[in-house]
Structure formats: structure tokens, C-alpha cells
Amino acid sequence: MNTLSVNLENCFGIGKLKHDFEFGAKKSNTFLIYAPNGTMKSSFAKTFDALSKNDSKNPPCDRVYRDKQSKYEVLVDGSPIPGESILVVNAEDSTFDASNKISAFIASKELKERYDTIYKDLEAQKTEFIKRLRTVSQSTDCEGELIGAFTERDGESFFDVLERVSLRLKDKVDKYSFRYNDVFDKKGNVIKFLDKNEKILDQYVNDYKSLLANSKFFKESDKNSFGTYQANELLKSIEDNSFFDAGHKFILDDGTEITNSESLRQVVQDEIAKIINDAKLKAAFEKIDKAIGANMELRAFQKVVERNNLLLVELKDYDAFREKVWISYLSEMKEHSEELAKYYESKKAELKNIIEEAKKEFVQWKKIVSTFNDRFYVPFKVLLTNQEDIILKQMTAKLEFEYSDSQEVAVRQKGEDLLKILSKGEQRAYFILQFLFEIESRRHSPNKSIIIFDDVADSFDYKNKFAIIEYIRELHNSDLFRIILLTHNFDFYRTIASRFALARPVVYMATKSNEKEIFLHIGAYRKDVFDHFLKNINKPKIFISSIAFVRNIVEYADSDHCSDYEILTSCLHLKENSYIIKVNDVYAIYVARFGKLVGKTIDFGDDNLIDFVFKTADSICDEQLVDEILLENKISLAIAIRLKAEGYLIKKLPDIDLEKITSKQTNELYQIYRDRFPESGSISVLDRVNLMTPENIHINAFMYEPLIDMSVFHLRDLYERVKLL
Incomplete structure (x- = not known):
């Protein structure tokens, strides 16, 4: 990517912009554009962002006049630029998420292949296993439900859970006829109902336990209970009559002797019927049934408990019952469950070795995070919680942040929670982190990317501003990217030009015509503007523009009451002596204050100073192609x-x-005039004088930006209007 040709018309506020950016190692990898507010910066970035998305439904357009025909021809070495090669970095973009790009720069192909080889076979066996389990459980999501029921720590896989649960399977278990999700529903409506109606459910369970305690067969105590479950287990163990054939028998509390399995079964059924048909228990169930019926989403659950009231007793401990149900399902296919669990166990050691190796593959990740954590002054550190999954499973990165305020204990936060407690500048640093991931993922692309940085340092404090500058400088020096830096921050503009050692042909200042056509001029004022003024003091505009600067020097070096200060003040405000001051009187002060001017002469020294100011302003207005960038044009007009x-x-x-x-003085006179002549038609013009000229006259090192951002055409128009008063 050597030549980027941009030809735009009617794109988000840009009326027209045509320019070729010549990149290359022998030229520059970076172009810098200073664009005053409202000129072209955001419009340029939005246009490239739209092109990067390749969205035919939302192409670049005029944001106000939608019927205007737009042109957005952007070529790279003569061919249309691919959207995927464009990245627009805007630290205000809170929606940008590049977590999924992390795997692009930390994934190990060899480890991934080894991992996939093992898991391909495991996944094939799991697929067949899940089919059988779905038939048994009638669950819509066997894998997710099983993991949810038994997981003990984050990140456990289906195989981890199955391996552990397989140790609890039984040869004979109760089978549940209900559909799993009718009781353990995805939306959690059943558990919400149980929690909400805990009181009436407790009444039902207590009544049930009371009946057990009074039964001649079932028993309930503080420590143990012998209820329907235990009775059914007992029936299973003696159903072949071998227990009784061996001469054994059961003697109940009331003396009844049981000598065969059929008699025992009848006793159990009679006792269960007696409990279920108990009037008090029935009344308690009816309350529950009525409450369930009031909720449309619990109709399936209602049918289940109406078929088997005693499920409510089991559901008193919802999580334990859920585990019991899954163990029942898995026990129905015990052989298959144990077989798959054992196969997984045989592969675990090798998988563990691969995962340990994967954790070592994070050199680039550590470099990025170290860059961010070390350079940016923010109250949080970046952490990655699923390292091996990114490499081995190609999962999206899960980021957490360790927030620490001063000496307080660090607290883990997720991204969305962290943003709520960060300052505006700290939030921008967080968003920049996302772009770092995106940029690093592009390092490995065979094609160069064009990166548009849209005022990335705006709102940063100085420490973080220099951190992002340093990072961009490294990209600039790498020759892996082509960069266009857009800014309306003059300090950022000068810093970039200096630190990147950018030559004049790649540093621009943007201006916009009344027809919204954008022009890129060779960038000025990268170094000390006052040194430039002193070297060119014999030019009328620069001579006038230096008055305010020299007056500041006099004030700092002497006082604001000395004669030099008062003379220069009379050049900026009309006093009794203003009209008798000659240009030479002012130049004498310049020479006295700056040794560099000793021996130098000017050609206009005999002119009256005030007349000289007006004559110079008139000459600027007469220029057909007035330079929009020059400070001396704007300061002379403002004075x-x-x-x-x-x-x-x-x-x-x-x-x-x-x-x-x-x-x-100007404001004082204006206030008096406005009070005396509130209906005067001149007030609107005088208002603009007060608004537009103060900062342009009292020039110092911190006033560059308003000076450059101010349109010379606005000042020229205001000067012509003031002349007509």
C-alpha cells in the first residue's frame, strides 16, 4: 500500500475532497492532519468507517441533504480499497469490541491441531451419547442442563461433569415419567414459584412428614426418615422373594408379619394411598394446585404434580432433586455413561499437557497487556480468564479487570461494571484497549491496513496522552501499517510532528471553503511561532501581530505600569496618545527587549501606528487568495x-x-453603550467583536488553537462590517 487516492463528494459534511497520500518506507508511514472543529475530521473518519463495514444499505452520504449524489472513491495503488483493510480508531466508540480478535495473535496452530484431533473423537462420541440421553430425559438441552446441575467451578466441560457424576450411578433407580423441562424449566418459572410459595409448600411437607411419623410402616425422625423412596428401594431388593425363601420375614410395629414380597408391596401401596388421601394433606395440596393454576406458564408443571403429589416433597430441595433426576436418567444408560467417562479419563493427561503448553503461548498477549498496564495510568489492570480456551477452542476472550483505588484492596470487575466507575478519560483508555487488540490481530495479516486515528488523545490527561502517542509511534516505525492521524488539538498536532520527526510534505492543515470543499495545506507552526515572528519582524502583518506578544514580555520582565507597557497598550486600545504613536516608537521597544533585533531595520517606521494597522488590515481584505492558516492575518485583523x-x-x-x-476597555465601552442605546442596530456587530477578538489579540503559548481554528474569512467579514459603523 503505497498510494491512497481519496476522492470524496457529499460525505457526512465533506462537500469535496480530492487528495493522494503517498506512503512508503522512503516517504512516510504516517500522515498528520490538523483540522479545526467543523472542517472535516469527523466526516473523514465516518466515511472511512462506513467503507470498512461494506454496508450497501448505509453508504457514506450527505448527512443533511440526502438527495445529493455522493462519491466515495478510495483507491489503493489504483484499485478499490478492501473494507477489511480499514480500521477507524475513535476512543469515543463505546460499542467497539475486539475481544474476538485476541485469538488471532495468540493461537498456536500446532497445539490447536493436536487438541482438535483428540476432541474430534470425543465430540463424535458425545453427540451419540446426547441423542440417547435426550430420549431418556426429554430435555431440550441435555448438555447445558447437565452441566448446570452439577458444575462445581467455572469452565467445567460436559466431560468433566460426566466423569464425576458417573461415580454416583446405580444399577436400579426410580424412573421419572415427566418431561424434564416441565419441572426444571429454562425460564426458571418453577423455582420462582417454589420460592414465592415457600410457606404453603412447607405446610404440605410438614403434613406429609407428620403422616409418616404416624404410619405403621413409614417413619420420620430428626435424623433419618423412611419414606416412599426408601420403601420402593426395599421392594426392588426383595422382589424375587429370595429374602423370604431364605426364611426371613418383616415384623411391623403393630405386630403384622410379612413373609413374601407381594404382601410387602400391598402394605406399602396401602400406606401410600392412606397418606395421599389424607384430608389435611389434600387440603394443603389444593392450595398449592390453585396457586400453580394462577400462572399460565406453569400449566405443564401443574399436570406433573397433579399426577404425583409427592413430587412436591422432593422439590422442597430443588437442586438436590434436580441432581437425583439426572442421576436417574444417566443410570438408565449406566453402561454408556461409564464408558464415555472412562474414555475421557484416558485422554485427560494428554489434554492437560496441551493446555499447559497453550498457556505458554501468550508472549504477544502479555506484551499487549504489559504495554497497556505499564503505560496507561488507570485504576485497573487487564486480566484474561480463559486463556487456553481462546487457543484451543477458538472462544472469544473473557476479560476481567482488577480495579484498585489508591491503597484499597483490588476488586475484580467485568467490563460493563468497570465503565460505570471510571472517569471519562479512563473510559477512553478502556476503549483504546479494544483497539489495541484489533491492531495486534492485523499485524499478522499479509496485507497492510490503513488506520485512521480520530483524535484518540482527546480528553486524556497528559500521562495517558503520551502513552497513546508512544504506541502510535511504534506502529509508525514498524512499516506494517499506513496511518492517517486526524486531530483538532494543536498541542497533539505539534507533539506528533515532533516525536515522529515528520517532514513537512506529510503534515497538513485542513481548511474548508464556503462550498464545503476541503483543502489540505502544508502544515505550519510546528515549532516556536514567536521565533518565526522575530525573524520576520520587517513584514507588516508580523510586526502588528507581535505587539500583544511583546507587551506580555514587558509585563513579565518589568511591570504593567512602565512606559513601554503603556505605549503598547495604546496600540491595542485607543487612548489619548494612540494617534501620535509612530511605528518606530513601537519598534524601539522591540529592539530594547530583544537583542536579536539590534542592527535590523524596517521599511515602514515613519507611519502612524494606528493608520498602519488599518492599512494592513485593508490589504488583507484586498487579497484575492488570502492564506487561511497564517496567524498574522488573523491577529492583524483582530487588532x-x-x-x-x-x-x-x-x-x-x-x-x-x-x-x-x-x-x-472595549468591553467596558460596549456595556455602557448597550445600556444607553439598547435598541441600536450596531449592538449585534459589537457583540461579535467582543466574542471573536479577545483571545486573538492577547496571544501566548496556550492560545494557538483558538487562533488557528478561527476563520480568517469570518474576521475579514467582521472588519468590513465594523468599518461601516
């Missing part, structure tokens, strides 16, 4: 606007003593 406005206000307020106004 001229201020002086013209004050001239108008002083004329309208002849009784005002200017000597009594010691600060913010």
Missing part, C-alpha cells in the same frame, strides 16, 4: 477590528473618561 470598534464607541460616548478605564 484592527478592536480599534475600529473602540473608535466608534468613543465617538458615541464623548463624555467617557478613558483614563478611568484600567482594564478590558
Whole structure:
């Protein structure tokens, strides 16, 4: 990817933009674009993001005038750019999730093949086993339900559970005729019902236990009980009469002797019938049945318990009964269950070795996380909880975060919970982490990706801002990617240009015409603007623009009451002496304050300073192709606007003593004028003077951005309007 040709029309606010970006190791892997707010930054990023998604239903378009024909021709070395080769990084995008890309840079092909070979056979046997189990249980999800019933720790597989449960299987068990999900439903309606109606269920169980205690056959005590389950187990063990044929017999509490299995069965059935038909127990069941019937979603469950009331006793311990039911199902296919469990056991050692090796395959993962944890100043560390599953099962990464506030104990948090407690800047760092995963996954692609960074450092504190800058610099130096950095942060712009050592041809400043056409100019002001001013002080615009800067120096080095400061103030605000100050008077102050100017001359020293300011502003307005970037154009116009406005206000307020106004003279005059002439048609123009000019006149190192972002055309228009007052 050497040439990226962009030809856009009517794309999310971009009226027109045509430009070729020439990349390459001998040129640059990175282009930097400073775009003032509202120029093109977000529109450019949105256009590329739309192209990356290859979504024919939502292509780039004009966001207001949908009927306008849009063009979005983006070519790489003459061919249409593939959407998958584009990545737009926007730290405001909270929806971006690249967890599924982690396996792309940590998966080991050889280990995966070994793992798959073993699991292919295991999965085939499991599939057949599940078919049989589904027939027995009538469950809609045998695997998930079985794991849910018996799992003891996160990450247990079906085979882990089966291996453990197979030790509890029996040769003979009660068979349950109900459909599994009629009692253990997916939505959890039954357990919710049992919890909600615990009181009436307890009454039923207590009545049942009371009947057991008074039975001549069944018994209930504090420690043990002999109920219907135990009786049925007993019947199974003596159903062939061998117990009685050996001369044994049962003697009940009331003296009744039992000498054969049929007599015992009859006693048990009579006692069960006696319990079930008990009036009190029936009344308790009717309450439960009525409560179940009131819930439409429990109709299937109602039919089950109506067929067998005593299931309610078992359901008192829901989880234990669920396990019992599954053991019953598995016991029905005991031989198959034990066979599969043993086969899995025979493969466990080899699988364990593969998993241990897989855990060592995390060099790149550790590097990324180390990069993030070490560089970014955030109150959390990134953790990966399913390392081997990512490699061996190609599962999506499960990330957790260890949150620690100062000296407090670290607490594990999931991503969505973590975001609720992070600051805005910390959230942006979290989102950047997702993009790190995406970028790292692309390192292994045979094709280069174009990465559009959309103000990624905005809202970061300085520590994290430099962390992301350092990471992008590493990408820039790697030659694996092609990068376009978009920003409206002037400090970020200057830092990137300096740290990346970017040459002028790859550093741009964007401007937009009234027709919304975007132009990319060679980037300016990457170094000290004041040094540039001093070297070119003989140019009228720069001479005027330096007045405010030199006045700041005088104030810092001397005071705001010395004569030099007062003269320069009279150049920025109309005072009694403003109209008698010559350009040479101001230049003398420059020379006295800056040794670099000693011996240098200017060509316009005899001009009256105020007239010189207006003449220079007029010349800017007369330029057919005025430079939109130059600071000196904007500062000169701002000073001229201020002086013209004050001239108008002083004329309208002849009784005002200017000597009594010691600060913010323009605003003070404006407030008095507005109070006296509230209906004046000039107020709207004077409002704009107060809004647009202060920061452009009082220039210092922190005022670059508003100066550059301010449109020279707006200032030129305002100057022409003030002249008409």
C-alpha cells in the first residue's frame, strides 16, 4: 500500500475532497492532519468507517441533504480499497469490541491441531451419547442442563461433569415419567414459584412428614426418615422373594408379619394411598394446585404434580432433586455413561499437557497487556480468564479487570461494571484497549491496513496522552501499517510532528471553503511561532501581530505600569496618545527587549501606528487568495477590528473618561453603550467583536488553537462590517 487516492463528494459534511497520500518506507508511514472543529475530521473518519463495514444499505452520504449524489472513491495503488483493510480508531466508540480478535495473535496452530484431533473423537462420541440421553430425559438441552446441575467451578466441560457424576450411578433407580423441562424449566418459572410459595409448600411437607411419623410402616425422625423412596428401594431388593425363601420375614410395629414380597408391596401401596388421601394433606395440596393454576406458564408443571403429589416433597430441595433426576436418567444408560467417562479419563493427561503448553503461548498477549498496564495510568489492570480456551477452542476472550483505588484492596470487575466507575478519560483508555487488540490481530495479516486515528488523545490527561502517542509511534516505525492521524488539538498536532520527526510534505492543515470543499495545506507552526515572528519582524502583518506578544514580555520582565507597557497598550486600545504613536516608537521597544533585533531595520517606521494597522488590515481584505492558516492575518485583523470598534464607541460616548478605564476597555465601552442605546442596530456587530477578538489579540503559548481554528474569512467579514459603523 503505497498510494491512497481519496476522492470524496457529499460525505457526512465533506462537500469535496480530492487528495493522494503517498506512503512508503522512503516517504512516510504516517500522515498528520490538523483540522479545526467543523472542517472535516469527523466526516473523514465516518466515511472511512462506513467503507470498512461494506454496508450497501448505509453508504457514506450527505448527512443533511440526502438527495445529493455522493462519491466515495478510495483507491489503493489504483484499485478499490478492501473494507477489511480499514480500521477507524475513535476512543469515543463505546460499542467497539475486539475481544474476538485476541485469538488471532495468540493461537498456536500446532497445539490447536493436536487438541482438535483428540476432541474430534470425543465430540463424535458425545453427540451419540446426547441423542440417547435426550430420549431418556426429554430435555431440550441435555448438555447445558447437565452441566448446570452439577458444575462445581467455572469452565467445567460436559466431560468433566460426566466423569464425576458417573461415580454416583446405580444399577436400579426410580424412573421419572415427566418431561424434564416441565419441572426444571429454562425460564426458571418453577423455582420462582417454589420460592414465592415457600410457606404453603412447607405446610404440605410438614403434613406429609407428620403422616409418616404416624404410619405403621413409614417413619420420620430428626435424623433419618423412611419414606416412599426408601420403601420402593426395599421392594426392588426383595422382589424375587429370595429374602423370604431364605426364611426371613418383616415384623411391623403393630405386630403384622410379612413373609413374601407381594404382601410387602400391598402394605406399602396401602400406606401410600392412606397418606395421599389424607384430608389435611389434600387440603394443603389444593392450595398449592390453585396457586400453580394462577400462572399460565406453569400449566405443564401443574399436570406433573397433579399426577404425583409427592413430587412436591422432593422439590422442597430443588437442586438436590434436580441432581437425583439426572442421576436417574444417566443410570438408565449406566453402561454408556461409564464408558464415555472412562474414555475421557484416558485422554485427560494428554489434554492437560496441551493446555499447559497453550498457556505458554501468550508472549504477544502479555506484551499487549504489559504495554497497556505499564503505560496507561488507570485504576485497573487487564486480566484474561480463559486463556487456553481462546487457543484451543477458538472462544472469544473473557476479560476481567482488577480495579484498585489508591491503597484499597483490588476488586475484580467485568467490563460493563468497570465503565460505570471510571472517569471519562479512563473510559477512553478502556476503549483504546479494544483497539489495541484489533491492531495486534492485523499485524499478522499479509496485507497492510490503513488506520485512521480520530483524535484518540482527546480528553486524556497528559500521562495517558503520551502513552497513546508512544504506541502510535511504534506502529509508525514498524512499516506494517499506513496511518492517517486526524486531530483538532494543536498541542497533539505539534507533539506528533515532533516525536515522529515528520517532514513537512506529510503534515497538513485542513481548511474548508464556503462550498464545503476541503483543502489540505502544508502544515505550519510546528515549532516556536514567536521565533518565526522575530525573524520576520520587517513584514507588516508580523510586526502588528507581535505587539500583544511583546507587551506580555514587558509585563513579565518589568511591570504593567512602565512606559513601554503603556505605549503598547495604546496600540491595542485607543487612548489619548494612540494617534501620535509612530511605528518606530513601537519598534524601539522591540529592539530594547530583544537583542536579536539590534542592527535590523524596517521599511515602514515613519507611519502612524494606528493608520498602519488599518492599512494592513485593508490589504488583507484586498487579497484575492488570502492564506487561511497564517496567524498574522488573523491577529492583524483582530487588532484592527478592536480599534475600529473602540473608535466608534468613543465617538458615541464623548463624555467617557478613558483614563478611568484600567482594564478590558472595549468591553467596558460596549456595556455602557448597550445600556444607553439598547435598541441600536450596531449592538449585534459589537457583540461579535467582543466574542471573536479577545483571545486573538492577547496571544501566548496556550492560545494557538483558538487562533488557528478561527476563520480568517469570518474576521475579514467582521472588519468590513465594523468599518461601516
